[in-house]
Amino acid sequence: MQTATTDAGAPVLQARGIGKVFGQHRALDGVDFEARAGEVHALLGENGAGKSTLIKILTGAYQPDEGEVLLNGAPVAFRDPLQAQAQGIGTVYQEVNLLPNRSVAENLFLGHQPTRFGLIRKSVIEARAREVLATYGLEIDVRAELGSYSVAIQQIVAIARAVELSGKVLVLDEPTASLDRNEVQRMFDVVERLKKRGLAIIFITHFLDQVFALSDRVTILRNGRKVGTERLQDVTATDVVRMMLGKDLAFEHHPTGINEGPTGPVRVEFNGLGKAGRVAPFSLKLHEGEVVGVAGLLGSGRTEMARLMFGVDLPDSGQVSVDGKPTTIRNPAQAVAAGFGFCPEDRKLDGIFGDLSVRENIIIALQAKLGWFRALNRDEQDEIAGQYAEALDIRAANHDMPVKLLSGGNQQKVILARWLAIDPSFLILDEPTRGIDVGAHAEIVRTINRLREDGLALLVISSELDEVVAYSNRIVVMRDRELVAELSGEDIAPAVIVKAIAENNTGAA
């Protein structure tokens, strides 16, 4: 159905059978992609789906291991992004990669200024800059420093620069992530103008409504493979979410027997917790022996919610109570003191102490809770590390080796062990199974079920719907930085979750 009529021109940039391998990890496998003149082509996928790898290959930052890239039908092999740029492919990133302390005009023409006898002709540059920006509906003082303008205007300048330099393909990598609604609209107007000029525009974002508002076609990647390319007028938001999360159209509800809802007394209660610009105020109770799953697309505020709960970010509204007592949590140290644990999404950045030993990585939170002067001696450390390493089946040659030498799954188990060692009452797991192999995957899921039986309250954030459905007593759904639904009982089914995630986006299409 997607090739019946082409409302856009000929393919400008094509990728055929692209494959890319990093070490043991296959980032892309046989991916086809094409961007046509005069179309906006959205590229969607969850973290690790291969979006950025594909973009880096298209823009010359990486070289493909398999397959080929064609520009106007002819195979090309870009050495680096500069060469890709020279041949017509410009990229604009979320963060503006320009010089805030130079003028708008200088930024537009940096590196290819019109010169006479080797001298830069400032007046010519400024006149040209005004001319160029006028075509983007931007009438600003081009002599002013770029940094004195809003991010939206800086973005448009970055786009103008990319288009002036390249002029065939424009890659927009999450350009709207740091913009407010009006600014997004302004950006969209610019993109519409460029589309009419016949550019092929590749648009990467996490915001589904923006995809539907702006794009003609969408290509969805999942786990390094292409799920499909669809014309947006032919699909609904629910279809797109399904494709992103890897759900068949005919999936059904698997009764798991654990979906009866809360059992024990309330362990933690968050009441109106929120932070402007991060997460809208939400209220949530977690009971002893309960797993609450958090579903939602990337950027929907899932991680932000967890960070507020753990005091990583400071909430500007709301209260927390633990076991019925009001508790102040203004930083992670206080959260740990209150018996909270948090396995963060980015293991390497926020979780693992790479150079420290497995043993030290396991005992560190307990030691932080005990304080500086009640040091665990070596025997106690060995015992604690040994106990949890065995309980979680952490496979390490010995517990004195640096934790960075362990596999991803074992590192994840080390962080889990770290929190179990403080005997927590409430544990937050943010994407606990991301980036680990299938075996370890199943083990983590088993561990979650075991911890529930032990009476812990758990909050588990995951993009894997099958998983969330399998272990959650309740599921909360995040959308646009807001808690929009709480599902329990019969509603704990992938179909219901997908619908809740996609709901208001359907109207935007």
Next chain:
Amino acid sequence: MKLRNLSFALRPQYAALVAVLLINWLLFPGFFNITWQDGRLFGSVIDVLNRGAPVAILAVGMTAVIATKGVDLSVGAVMAIAGAVAATMVTAGFPALLAVAAALAIGLACGLWNGVLVTLLDMQPIIATLVLMVAGRGLAQLVTEGSIVTFADPVLIFIGTGSFLGLPTPVVIALALAVLATLAVRRTALGLMIEAVGVNRSAARFAGISSRVLLIVVYAFAGFCAAVAGLIVAGDIRGADANNAGLWLELDAILAVVIGGTSLLGGRFSIPMSVLGAMIIQAMNTGILISGFSPEFNLVVKSAVIILILVLQSPMAARMVARKPAAPEPAAARRTAR
């Protein structure tokens, strides 16, 4: 455990120290002669220990700072401030012990200032401490009113040139400080916390470590160490020279820490090894002086030896020793590495 001890004995720092001492001995056969005179030990080796004491003391504090992925450039200037305060106070008639206490308190305060800049204002350590490195010397000159303040106070002179149990006082102080600091970090959880913050400050925060308090303590300690070193140098020359006391010694201290094997990227650290590093540096200095070479050689030789030690410590050397053929890396991996 056995393996650990073996690798400990094979550390390149030991080899370097032995080599430097050996060369000193070849150039100057009397190098290892030690005599007992007037109730204290004399000899070139004692001289190395004595002259190396200030840098060793700085290195003790610097080790903790560098282990947190920081650096303290101000310690040389803090030495000058501490010396200036003590000297000015004793010449003004205050009791010597009060002057010493004031100097130490000033050092602590300087360290606190650095700590506050680094943690609360989140400045980069190299810039935060550069402020005091430059301003500190000015402060010291304000205290001494631009002149060299000389004194004849027996307590301060004892700190710089006296002897205790047959060893020069600076050596005893350095040794005591190094031992106490090592016990303080290894018998409590401080050492582990410092390493954790140095390896991954974000993860430390997530694990519930109050890295701000820890960092402030570490910088304050470095300031305290600098004040101790400043008192020794002032006592040694019986005067406070705001312009030259401790000049460039922060660099020697950083060098000592790096030679001792603590990475500038933070993490694992060893205070005893840093002290050893300070001794390697001083052994080279002394060797060049007593062997009759002109002091101009000093810097060149020092750099050569340091490069040698750093190469021996590098992962490249470890690979070569392990005789593991370097695996060809994929192009992408090479780009992201480092």
